[in-house]
Amino acid sequence: MARQNFVGLVVSQGRMNKTVKVRVQGKIYDRRIDKEIIRRKDFLCHDEGNICKEGDIVRIESIPKISKMKAFAIAEIKINKGQQFEQYEHLAKERIQQEDLKEAENFIKNKDSFSQIITKLEDLKKIDELSYQISNLEPNESTHEQEQQIIETINNIKTKYNIKSYPSTEPILDLELKAPIYKNEIEKRIYHMDHILNEIMNNSNYSEFKNQILTTKFKNRSLDSIQKSVIKNVLRRYVINEQNELPFAL
Incomplete structure (x- = not known):
C-alpha cells in the first residue's frame, strides 16, 4: 500500500528536537455553500538531521508512529527557502552592526x-582674565616680571590659534550651531523642501523643468487646468525621491 504524501510549508522549527511543524494546504468542496474552500492542517513531522528551517517547502510521508503526535517524516526538501531567510537575517544583523559602528x-x-571648541573657548576666556589682570597691576619693579609672564602666556595662546590681535573684529571661533546635519540625501532635501519648491514653481528659469515633470504625470491633461496644490504635491513627490536630479545644487 502506498504511503501518504503531502507537500507543505515548515512553519515552526527548533522548539523540539528532531521535530518540525509542517502546514499542508488543500482545497475541499463544501456542499453547504456550494464552493471550494481552503483547508489547512498542521503535522508534527520527524526531522532526523534537524536540517529543515522555517520557510522550507518540504514533502512529508507517513511512517509508523514514533510518538502520539508524530506519524509523518520529512522525505524531501523541495524548495530551500528557509536557508535563504536565515542568510538574509544574518546579513540584516551585519548591516545593523555596521550602521551602529558608523553612528x-x-x-x-x-x-x-x-571638545576642541570647549578648549578654545576656555583659552579665549583665559586671555580675557589675563588681560584684566594686566590692567589692574600697578607699574613697579615687583610686578614687572609677573606682567611679562602674563604677556608671554597670552602670546602663546594667540600663536596656538593664529590670532593676530585680540579683541578682534574678525571671527575667531565658528561654533557651527546653525549648520544642519544630514544623514542622507533625503533628509537634506526634506530640510530644504520649501526652498526647492519655491524655486521650481516661481523661478522662470526652471519653467521647462517643471513642465516636463507635470507633462510626464498628466499626459492627457492641460497644465493650466491643474490646481496649484496638486502641482505642489507632484513636485514634492518628485523631489523627495533621491534618484531624481534637481535643476540646481543645494
Whole structure:
C-alpha cells in the first residue's frame, strides 16, 4: 500500500528536537455553500538531521508512529527557502552592526570636535582674565616680571590659534550651531523642501523643468487646468525621491 504524501510549508522549527511543524494546504468542496474552500492542517513531522528551517517547502510521508503526535517524516526538501531567510537575517544583523559602528564613529568625531571648541573657548576666556589682570597691576619693579609672564602666556595662546590681535573684529571661533546635519540625501532635501519648491514653481528659469515633470504625470491633461496644490504635491513627490536630479545644487 502506498504511503501518504503531502507537500507543505515548515512553519515552526527548533522548539523540539528532531521535530518540525509542517502546514499542508488543500482545497475541499463544501456542499453547504456550494464552493471550494481552503483547508489547512498542521503535522508534527520527524526531522532526523534537524536540517529543515522555517520557510522550507518540504514533502512529508507517513511512517509508523514514533510518538502520539508524530506519524509523518520529512522525505524531501523541495524548495530551500528557509536557508535563504536565515542568510538574509544574518546579513540584516551585519548591516545593523555596521550602521551602529558608523553612528558610534560619528558620535566620537562630533565629541572630539566639541571638545576642541570647549578648549578654545576656555583659552579665549583665559586671555580675557589675563588681560584684566594686566590692567589692574600697578607699574613697579615687583610686578614687572609677573606682567611679562602674563604677556608671554597670552602670546602663546594667540600663536596656538593664529590670532593676530585680540579683541578682534574678525571671527575667531565658528561654533557651527546653525549648520544642519544630514544623514542622507533625503533628509537634506526634506530640510530644504520649501526652498526647492519655491524655486521650481516661481523661478522662470526652471519653467521647462517643471513642465516636463507635470507633462510626464498628466499626459492627457492641460497644465493650466491643474490646481496649484496638486502641482505642489507632484513636485514634492518628485523631489523627495533621491534618484531624481534637481535643476540646481543645494
